[in-house]
Amino acid sequence: MPELPEVETIKNDLAPEVKGCRFVAVAFLCPQMVRRPSPDELHQRLIGQTVQEVTRRGKYLIFRLHSGEALLLHLRMSGSLLLKLSPAEPNSYTRAIFNLGNGLELHFCDRRKLGTIELVRDEAEVTAKLGPEPLDPGLTTEVLSQRLSRRRAPIKAVLCDQAFLAGIGNMYADEALFAARIHPLKPARALSEEEIERLHQAIAEVLEAAIGNRGATISNYSDAHGQPGVHQFFFSVAHRGGEPCPVCGTAIQRIPIRNRGTYFCPNCQNK
DNA sequence: CCCGGAACCTGAAGGC
DNA sequence: TGCCTTCAGGTTCCGG
Known part of the structure; x- marks a missing residue:
């Protein structure tokens, strides 16, 4: 996707x-x-x-x-x-x-x-209806924190909301939350300042790494020349249900959030 | 404004 | 082998 x-x-x-x-x-x-x-x-x-x-x-x-x-x-x-x-x-x-x-x-x-x-x-x-670009240097952790404070939906759902941040979807929301060690069901406004800082950093790192790998091909994405991306090989949790967490070895869980498959490590990502 | 569920759409995958 | 159901998830719309 x-x-x-x-x-x-x-x-x-x-x-x-x-x-x-x-x-x-x-x-x-x-x-x-x-x-x-x-x-x-x-x-x-x-x-x-x-x-x-x-x-x-x-x-x-x-x-x-x-x-x-x-x-x-x-x-x-x-x-x-x-x-x-x-x-x-x-x-x-x-x-x-x-x-x-x-x-x-x-x-x-x-x-x-x-x-x-x-x-x-x-x-x-x-x-005009889109939220800020996640990689915009002008997007500060303070702005992120302020925007999150109004939302009580699960952080995973908020990250996928294009009016909140533009460009993040199911795969990269899961990857960013894993990197930031945040449970996907945690209400957005319950995130601590430390968690928000980690999340901000994780979003940038995950997206930049994925761009460097020319995107991820899970089902049928291809670039303009018909070639697949390779970032799926670097996913930690996304689409890896049942596999061991790369950090602690716990089996990666898959749960539905807003009817979307959500992958996370139940040990590393505390609620 | 915020939230969550349905609808859109079709091929792949799995059950029986 | 084949029919049927379910799943995939970005966005929009709608009701609460």
């Missing part, structure tokens, strides 16, 4: 290839994934536009266009974005094809059709 490190990897792969390109043809094979405007209007407004910059906010991949508009793609659970030499055959999961005019095509593939495509005049229309 693409989270911040995976989207960051795709963005870094795409940026040098796509910057300056022009959208010369677009095909929507699954129109329901086009959020706004309508597929027809999006098509009409996108064709002819050039890409000024490719960037990321939370889990959104953003193509800033010279007109000032922005094309935002979200991969959700099963999406991938593949850079291919034109003309490239779509496969059965190809949902949209963006022809970039320089011999390249961008294929948005998504088995489950949960991904989204939207074109907006101002990207803030989409990103």
